[in-house]
Amino acid sequence: MRRHGYARDALIETLHTVQQSFGYLDKESLKFVAASLRVSLSQTYGVATFYHFFTLKPPGEHTCLVCLGTACYIKGAGALVDQAEKTLGVKCGETTPGGKASLLQARCLGSCSVAPVVVYDGELVGNEDPVHLQEHINGWMHA
Numbered sequence: 001m002r003r004h005g006y007a008r009d010a011l012i013e014t015l016h017t018v019q020q021s022f023g024y025l026d027k028e029s030l031k032f033v034a035a036s037l038r039v040s041l042s043q044t045y046g047v048a049t050f051y052h053f054f055t056l057k058p059p060g061e062h063t064c065l066v067c068l069g070t071a072c073y074i075k076g077a078g079a080l081v082d083q084a085e086k087t088l089g090v091k092c093g094e095t096t097p098g099g100k101a102s103l104l105q106a107r108c109l110g111s112c113s114v115a116p117v118v119v120y121d122g123e124l125v126g127n128e129d130p131v132h133l134q135e136h137i138n139g140w141m142h143a
Ligand code: FES
Pocket: 067, 068, 069, 070, 071, 072, 073, 107, 108, 109, 110, 111, 112, 115, 116, 117
């Protein structure tokens, strides 16, 4: 938004960035974008629901979002993705067959100081390691 000078016509591009970062557009994000760009919430919802490439819900019951931005990548995000793919048995961008969990990736979540970063169901965990990631995901799968 800052890059576009908070211009209202940056709405679609902003929503794209939000979706890229979090995997989907939740209510809070839509409200935040609408308020920041001074666009009505109904217009923001309208855009988010009109274009098929926007999704308002995470596809799985749980979401594991691994940041693959430069800082996270250098600090070992690749190993986190490998572990997540192995534990869930799906590739990045996919959901487990029963719909239990989705594995998503983002570019930079703005928390590079605690890289590598993983967001579990909207909760950001910094300095993540493959062992903890596996434990966290296994907790979902065997709940
Ligand atoms: S690169 Fe991952 S938070 Fe910035």
